[in-house]
Amino acid sequence: MLLNNLDDYMKKYPNKRPDIIQQYGTAGFRNKADTLFHVTFRSGILATLRSRSTNGIIGVMITASHNPEEDNGLKIIEPDGSMLEQSWEKLATKIANIPDDNLEQCIADMVKELNINLKDTVAKVYLARDTRKSSPSLSIALMDGIKACHGEFQDFGLLTTPQLHYIVRCANSNGQYGEPSEKGYYEKLSHAFLRLTEHSKQQKLHLIVDCANGVGAQKMKLMAPYLIEKITFDLINIGDGTLNLGCGADFVKVNQRQPDSIELKSNQHYVSFDGDADRIVFYYRNDRDGKFHLLDGDKISALVAKFLQQLLNESGLNNIEMIVVQTAYANGNSTKYISDTLKLISDCVPTGVKHLHHRALQSEIGIYFEANGHGTILFSDNVQKQIAKCSNENAKKLLHFIDLVNQTVGDAISDMLIVEAILDNLNLTIDEWDSFYQDLPNKLLKVAVKDRNVITTTDAERKCVKPEGLQMAIDKVVAEFGPQARSFIRPSGTEDVVRIYAEAQTKEMADNLARKVGNLVYDFANGIGSKF
Numbered sequence: 001m002l003l004n005n006l007d008d009y010m011k012k013y014p015n016k017r018p019d020i021i022q023q024y025g026t027a028g029f030r031n032k033a034d035t036l037f038h039v040t041f042r043s044g045i046l047a048t049l050r051s052r053s054t055n056g057i058i059g060v061m062i063t064a065s066h067n068p069e070e071d072n073g074l075k076i077i078e079p080d081g082s083m084l085e086q087s088w089e090k091l092a093t094k095i096a097n098i099p100d101d102n103l104e105q106c107i108a109d110m111v112k113e114l115n116i117n118l119k120d121t122v123a124k125v126y127l128a129r130d131t132r133k134s135s136p137s138l139s140i141a142l143m144d145g146i147k148a149c150h151g152e153f154q155d156f157g158l159l160t161t162p163q164l165h166y167i168v169r170c171a172n173s174n175g176q177y178g179e180p181s182e183k184g185y186y187e188k189l190s191h192a193f194l195r196l197t198e199h200s201k202q203q204k205l206h207l208i209v210d211c212a213n214g215v216g217a218q219k220m221k222l223m224a225p226y227l228i229e230k231i232t233f234d235l236i237n238i239g240d241g242t243l244n245l246g247c248g249a250d251f252v253k254v255n256q257r258q259p260d261s262i263e264l265k266s267n268q269h270y271v272s273f274d275g276d277a278d279r280i281v282f283y284y285r286n287d288r289d290g291k292f293h294l295l296d297g298d299k300i301s302a303l304v305a306k307f308l309q310q311l312l313n314e315s316g317l318n319n320i321e322m323i324v325v326q327t328a329y330a331n332g333n334s335t336k337y338i339s340d341t342l343k344l345i346s347d348c349v350p351t352g353v354k355h356l357h358h359r360a361l362q363s364e365i366g367i368y369f370e371a372n373g374h375g376t377i378l379f380s381d382n383v384q385k386q387i388a389k390c391s392n393e394n395a396k397k398l399l400h401f402i403d404l405v406n407q408t409v410g411d412a413i414s415d416m417l418i419v420e421a422i423l424d425n426l427n428l429t430i431d432e433w434d435s436f437y438q439d440l441p442n443k444l445l446k447v448a449v450k451d452r453n454v455i456t457t458t459d460a461e462r463k464c465v466k467p468e469g470l471q472m473a474i475d476k477v478v479a480e481f482g483p484q485a486r487s488f489i490r491p492s493g494t495e496d497v498v499r500i501y502a503e504a505q506t507k508e509m510a511d512n513l514a515r516k517v518g519n520l521v522y523d524f525a526n527g528i529g530s531k532f
């Protein structure tokens with residue numbers, strides 16, 4: 001039998017809201033938690049089939065990351081630790097939306113079409129969850145889906161999303177990438193960090209970490225003792241408030257201010273994670289102007305690129321190809337810094353770590369960060385071998401650096417240690433890092449419309465194709481704000497909104513530009529625009 005006890009499971013997990021289309025979007029399924037039980041059960045089936053078709057262990061993380069507490073979602077992880085293969089995203093969407101009565105037939109067709117061997121393969125799924133109240137019951141639905149499809153599972157309970165990505169990769173590489181456990185993760189990263197910083201002149205480092213009231217808080221408590229000889233932490237928003245509310249990486253990036261609960265002190269580094277700890281942004285109070293300064297994913301990219309360039313040159317490995325991958329949200333001045341000052345190639349791809357990861361894989365070293373603080377660095381096997389062959393001190397540092405990076409996906413804990421280790425090695429203050437370039441003033445807005453899918457884009461989301469006439473209207477407005485102005489729009493893949501980004505010479509101009517473009521989006525998407 002293809003599926004076990006399906007009738008019983010269908011009674012337990014009927015699709016109560018067939019009116020809602022569940023989409024496997026930018027980073028998996030996302031929606032109000034109470035609409036996701038049938039989706040989660042079905043994703044258990046899908047993950048089991050993916051495991052059989054790849055002959056590897058698949059991961060499923062239950063989280064809605066930066067979204068509000070009442071949302072939840074699923075991120076499916078490939079055996080190499082990357083995000084679900086794109087052709088399977090479509091299958092995931094199909095299975096999630098098929099009427100209850102047709103589910104078994106749909107699965108049978110899929111098995112046939114993809115030629116999935118059900119007899120001689122073992123299916124295994126690793127699952128974990130964030131701290132949302134709905135996550136434990138969704139975990140049960142997921143395990144039921146795996147059982148229904150005759151799969152095996154291992155439930156890791158609470159983990160950050162990047163920890164699960166890491167463990168899945170380790171397990172599928174037979175331990176070559178590291179020990180497939182949470183403890184293995186702490187040991188590998190902390191060892192690399194301590195070795196990388198052991199010769200620095202600076203004393204102990206200290207960091208204030210806003211954990212967004214999410215899973216990062218519990219995991220930082222476990223990580224901190226491993227690092228105590230070099231760095232200590234004050235953890236805030238550790239679960240005493242509401243998840244992602246008035247705190248966290250998304251709040252800080254969008255509002256360009258510190259979390260409500262923080263009063264900025266001089267000479268202090270601050271970071272904010274998001275709800276599942278796969279994003280990070282840095283900030284501090286600049287004593288010259290007494291103001292909040294944000295160092296986002298673009299600044300992290302610039303710092304990493306500069307450091308790696310220097311180490312590669314000093315190791316005699318300057319022929320290695322290195323690229324920086326960004327999205328349309330990257331600040332115009334960060335792109336300029338990468339190409340004009342660092343003389344590196346930068347490329348722009350659509351939003352979503354999966355797109356950046358894919359592009360970064362095509363280079364020997366691929367540095368990728370979204371402006372929102374989501375990113376990592378990828379090193380090809382060939383480069384790792386080349387570095388391992390060099391015996392100089394800088395090459396040894398590079399090897400420790402590679403061990404500090406979670407190459408599967410953006411990881412707030414790993415990225416936090418990467419930045420601190422680089423600043424320590426280069427003997428740079430946060431202010432000096434901030435002065436690499438000055439961000440063009442910018443504004444992020446979101447607009448709720450009847451159907452966000454009426455907006456379609458091209459050119460890595462920098463141009464709007466539909467509704468017709470909207471791009472022309474945006475171009476006209478942008479032209480009013482001078483040569484440095486830029487704006488684009490795109491439908492979100494994680495929330496039911498259209499996002500608007502604008503940058504211009506002054507903050508006031510950027511705010512005004514975003515507002516004007518927001519009004520255009522509202523009008524065109526609701527059929528009030530001139531040519532709609």
Ligand code: G16
Nearest residue numbers: 026027065066352353492493494495
């Ligand atoms: C997810 C993705 C990110 C993306 C973000 C926002 O982040 O992993 O790559 O930038 O959503 O996406 P959108 O603008 O389409 O809503 P997270 O941290 O929520 O998983």
